[in-house]
Amino acid sequence: MEFCDDCGSMMKTEDDMWVCGSCGYEKARDAEADKKAVTTQGQESSEVVDTSEVDPQxxxxxxxxxxxxxxxxxxxxxxxxxxxxDESETRFFTCTECEHKWREDDH
Structure with a gap:
């Protein structure tokens, strides 16, 4: 993610340039910096965590x-x-009496 040096707005990519949608400022993209960027692409879905095979102790x-x-x-x-x-962790609970399982998310 890049922010405009002139106005501070978030910039978007157009080919090999970063372009500010607010003021039009442009600067060249840095291929090495782009490789180090962390994205959330591919992290959209969550998986079910199965604890049914875990012993209570x-x-x-x-x-x-x-x-x-x-x-x-x-x-x-x-x-x-x-x-x-960038989102909070999910808490998984298992009742100590009946072993019912539930989860709690922060929204």
């Missing part, structure tokens, strides 16, 4: 989270980055 730490199934107030938890890096 291997689930890790617990927290005070109320199970929506049985009302128990303790659950194992795990945090995973399943969306783009």
């Amino acid at each position: 291997d689930m890790g730490p617990t927290t005070g989270a109320r199970c929506p199934e049985c009302g128990n107030d303790r659950a194992f938890y795990e945090m995973k980055q399943i969306r783009a890096a």
Whole structure:
């Protein structure tokens, strides 16, 4: 991502140039810098994390989270980055009593 040196607006690419859509300023693209750029392309979908084969003693730490199934107030938890890096992690819970699994996302 590039920002205009003149007005600070985000620039777009046109062939081998960066072009500002606001003021028209142009500058040449740097091929080496473009290779180092991180994109979110290909990170649009998330995957399901299956913890059904994990033994309860291997689930890790617990927290005070109320199970929506049985009302128990303790659950194992795990945090995973399943969306783009600029979005918050998803918390996965497993009830310590009934082993119901649910997740919690920040929106």
